[in-house]
Amino acid sequence: MLGVLRVYLGPLKWQVALLAALLLSGTGLNLLLPQLLRQFVDNAKLIGGADVALLSRLAVIYIVLAVGVQLMTAGATYVGARVGWTATNRLRADLMAHLLSLDMHEHKERTPGEMIERIDGDVTALSNFFSQFAVRVFGAALLLTGAVVMFWREDWRVGAGITLFTVITLLSMDRVRQLGVEPTKAEREASARLFGFVEERLTGLEDIRSLGAGGHHLNNFLRTQRDFFTRSTFSWRRRSVVWQLSMLLFAVGYVGLLSAAVGLYATGAITLGTAFLLYQYMSMIEEPIDQLTQQLQDLQKAGASLGRVSEILALRSEIHGGTRTLPAGPLALGFQDVSFTYNPSEPASRGVLHHVSFHLPAGQTLGLLGRTGSGKTTLTRLISRLYDATSGEVRLGGVNVRDVPLHDLRTRMAVVTQDVQLFQASVRDNLSFFDPDITDAQVEAALLEVGLGAWLDRLPEGVRTPLPSGSLSAGEAQLLAFARVMLRDPAVIILDEPSSRLDPATEALLTAAMTRLLSGRTAIIIAHRLDTVARADRILVLGDGQVLEEGAREALARDPRSQYAGLLLAGAASEDAGVLV
Incomplete structure (x- = not known):
């Protein structure tokens, strides 16, 4: 997890530095507020009469600092979300580029719906983690540390008790957190299977109707949906243990602190304002641990999603290009005794192509x-190296396609x-695949070349006109x-x-x-x-x-x-x- 944060947050170091400054400033102001409250309470209960001017100044300062805390928090939330989404978008782009670089053997192992769930569902879970982790977790850690230090400054006995309570609570939370990782991973896998099932059935809807197989596929859908529901419910129950434990521990913690505060006040060791101060700092202990508890549940989801994303990033294509260049101009195509099977473990007699040889002049x-x-589509896939021939050679321009860099070959x-x-994009983007180097004039020329000039003239914004689905x-x-x-x-x-x-x-x-x-x-x-x-x-x-x-x-x-x-x-x-x- 830290490695991913370093890779994707490293290039945003200045924004991260600004975020840290906002969090530090907000935490400092937050820790100062109970001090003002103590002065206000102690001055208000003076037997000889309160200093109204002092109370007014304290109230104004308190309000100004409280507003400052809110502004700092809002600024940190904005910067944190910006940092998080920027990092996540980089991860999404890297994951998409990696998937596109894999050969077809890997894509046949997973349905398109599952791949969409991996890129969209898993990365969205990570985006929530990225966008909130810095603000909530780092900010909560600062506030928690500051509050514990303030307890030690007031009374070492209370400070020692709160420190012990905090350590026990955090260790308990970390131990319980592990319970939800595997169930959450299983939930994400069930979600991917569900999306894959729906995508495949929608694609083959006409065939399902023509074969009268609607009932059969509906039963399969219900089984897949039931599996997803069962795993989701079990995963939620495991993750909920974290906040249930948190509520129990803090009930014990508040009872202990209030008992200590009452005892110290009764002996005259602390003032009433200090008792209020201790209670305020205890709430500052509860708030960050509560934030950490919520983030631990997101961390469970993020950990499961990151594990699934890491599995995809760990995949490596078995098809690699060479270093030879193709000659310019039209290219002659040749197949020399080419055989191919989708499953290398199968005997050659069960392959898709058998000893295919031909020559097509440039x-x-x-x-x-x-x-x-009969193998027509498979034959063409061997030319662009979506697959490699099991035996024999495929040549373009007299060069074995295995010896050509993949990018050069497919270009x-x-x-x-x-x-x-x-795509849900403009006509220009649909033709250029979002390439900014292609000009509008080139797009227009291509449309005229294929006879779509009259259609182009009807577009209100020319090639910049959005192309709605089904239009x-x-x-x-x-x-x-x-x-x-x-x-x-x-x-x-x-x-x-x-x-x-x-x-x-x-x-x-x-x-x-x-x-x-x-x-x-x-x-x-x-x-x-x-x-x-x-x-x-x-x-x-x-x-x-x-x-x-x-x-x-x-x-x-x-x-x-x-x-x-x-x-x-x-x-x-x-x-x-x-x-x-």
Whole structure:
């Protein structure tokens, strides 16, 4: 925990110094207030008559200092929250960057909902800890120390008793605190599973409805929810032991102090004002320990969250880049006896790809065909090294992709999928991915290039117009994805069935945009519709992870014995049947 505080609070040392100054000043003023109260009480009970002028001065000073304490506390709270949220945002950014650096094997182990819970839920728990720890814990520790010192100044016997009470209370709290760490960690894990379950079911909602599996998944949801509720309740009961123990100990502490104060006053060892002072300082003992007690519960949550975050940060990608650079311009693509399996412990015969070999010259387009599950998407993932081939080599521009730095490799590539992800942000930010170096003019040019000029003219603020969720048709979203690629100007483009969700009018725009996009670039088009690959230079047909056929598109179309020609014939017959119907 201290290591995390040092890493993320270290760069904010001047703000932390200001926070410390505010806390020290506020604590000093707070400790002075009971002294004024003692003078006021002792002067007010004088038998010969109180000095009204002195009482008025003491009252005014007391009010001024009390207001000063409140101002110092408000300032410390503001600075502490600012420091805490700044540090937390850095942690959130680091965690997100680390997750994005992991290879796909790690992402397959966890659902997107679980990852969101790790980044949002766990880090939010830490943000509460960061933003309040310095003010409440550090401030409470200062006030507690100051109050104990003041007890020693008044009477060493009371000071010794209060010191012993404080040590016993803090040690008891620390011992009890450990009871809540593991249950809280289990609660956070159950929460992540619940979010992951909901995210997966929402994604596959149409399939669940079509299969009539609503009841089955509802029962699974109730079991997952019940597990989360049970763990949350158990975790809360464990954490509540801390404040229950605190209430018991302070009931004993107040009885002991008041008994001592009454005894000392009865013997004439202290004045009535001093008795009031001792009571005030006891409340200053109770308040910081109460704050520490509350923070210990937050510390339990933060400790569990930090442990889960640390588990993620400890993960290391098994995919590492080399040092070779890719040549400029379009890149030739080659697969040399490539085999791949998602589970290395499985036999090679059960892999997704088996001894795949082909060559795509630089600047040409490959149409990738095959049934669902034939390995088309997996093949493209090997090019960008989302996975590494189990055996064989994948080459770009004659260079093994394993020898190229990952950032350089992925910068030279672009992937357009059927499912386009859009942000709650402006059109510009959706296309540039929040890159400030990309100008508005470049974004506008990309939109014009894909045929969205008329759509752009209707936007009230141009490319700065916010893009609300659900405001685009599937076709417009697909064209925006094309505009993203235009901005990046990659050497290799992978299109995963880009026209499957488009209406005929928008598909015409896509076809024109695709022609401009693929010109002078190496491209792979994964397609189920043969029209999509009608302008491809070469065709590769996969079946059960093996190359069934590969060659120039026109040559395969003319060969009546080829798989591609058979697909064309079957497609034409299907269209004729549709017309007859």
